[in-house]
Amino acid sequence: MKSKPFGALFGLLALVAILGVAPAFGQTANEIDMEKGAGDQNAACIAAKNCFAPNPLTVTPGTTVTWKNTDNAVHYVCSGKVTDDQCGTVFEGDGIKPGKTFQFTFANAGTFDYFCSVHPWMTGQVIVAAVTSSGGDNNTSGMTTLTAKASDGTTVAISTSGPVNGQPLSIAISFTGASGSKINHQNYAISVTQDGNNVLSNSAGHTHTGDDIQTSSTNLSSADPIDVQITLNGIGLPTVDPATWTGVKGETLSFTHIVPEFGPVASIVLAIAVMSMVVFVAKTRGIPKF
Numbered sequence: 266m267k268s269k270p271f272g273a274l275f276g277l278l279a280l281v282a283i284l285g286v287a288p289a290f291g292q293t294a295n296e297i298d299m300e301k302g303a304g305d306q307n308a309a310c311i312a313a314k315n316c317f318a319p320n321p322l323t324v325t326p327g328t329t330v331t332w333k334n335t336d337n338a339v340h341y342v343c344s345g346k347v348t349d350d351q352c353g354t355v356f357e358g359d360g361i362k363p364g365k366t367f368q369f370t371f372a373n374a375g376t377f378d379y380f381c382s383v384h385p386w387m388t389g390q391v392i393v394a395a396v397t398s399s400g401g402d403n404n405t406s407g408m409t410t411l412t413a414k415a416s417d418g419t420t421v422a423i424s425t426s427g428p429v430n431g432q433p434l435s436i437a438i439s440f441t442g443a444s445g446s447k448i449n450h451q452n453y454a455i456s457v458t459q460d461g462n463n464v465l466s467n468s469a470g471h472t473h474t475g476d477d478i479q480t481s482s483t484n485l486s487s488a489d490p491i492d493v494q495i496t497l498n499g500i501g502l503p504t505v506d507p508a509t510w511t512g513v514k515g516e517t518l519s520f521t522h523i524v525p526e527f528g529p530v531a532s533i534v535l536a537i538a539v540m541s542m543v544v545f546v547a548k549t550r551g552i553p554k555f
Contacts (some may be wrong), residue, residue: 317389418443447475
């Protein structure tokens with residue numbers, strides 16, 4: 266009879282440990298908007314190539330992308346190129362009415378073109394780039410490092426200790442070219458959201474050396490996961506005309522559902538919880554002890 270309260274305690278401890286690490290496995294999501302007026306073949310978004318915005322969108326494998334129709338016309342989302350004999354071999358969203366959405370989860374890395382089969386001037390691209398998370402011996406402070414690659418081979422890496430309630434958020438950013446060298450004078454924009462609220466934003470980011478740090482101006486109000494978007498705006502001095510900047514412009518790389526790496530405390534709690542459950546089951550089910 267005495268095992269019941271201990272069993273409840275062990276079960277509660279296990280539940281707390283599981284809930285503590287569960288956010289690391291949350292599903293990611295990103296949104297692409299169909300621009301208002303995109304159904305008009307003279308729309309301004311055609312020349313800007315952003316009738317689907319953002320375009321291109323770079324995400325990581327496992328990301329669920331949501332296309333939202335913010336226009337007044339019905340649109341379609343069909344994978345492939347306008348010149349293909351058949352579209353929709355990977356994904357297809359038919360008859361998306363104004364205000365409605367279509368979702369698709371990209372499981373594998375690759376470049377995926379798509380267009381509206383009714384308004385073929387509306388084209389877009391989703392780049393699913395492999396992401397690496399750095400931990401282990403070189404990450405003893407619980408830092409999370411994620412990388413994503415742009416269409417021209419530029420690698421963007423962000424590092425953060427993760428969202429901590431009551432503390433400002435700092436994110437280290439580095440830009441590396443396809444040759445492996447740091448990119449000098451990279452211009453970029455950064456946007457960080459948490460629980461749907463913008464907690465850090467800078468549309469005029471610039472690094473002289475290829476490395477930079479951005480810090481929120483206020484403390485975070487929770488420890489919930491964050492979503493980070495880095496937009497590459499070209500390479501060049503910020504004092505010159507942006508039209509002269511080189512490199513990729515307007516490409517957005519997304520890092521979603523970022524939580525801290527498992528720290529030693531979380532690992533210990535989880536280990537204790539598992540051992541407690543084993544002991545409890547051994548007492549109640551008669552599992553032989555070794």
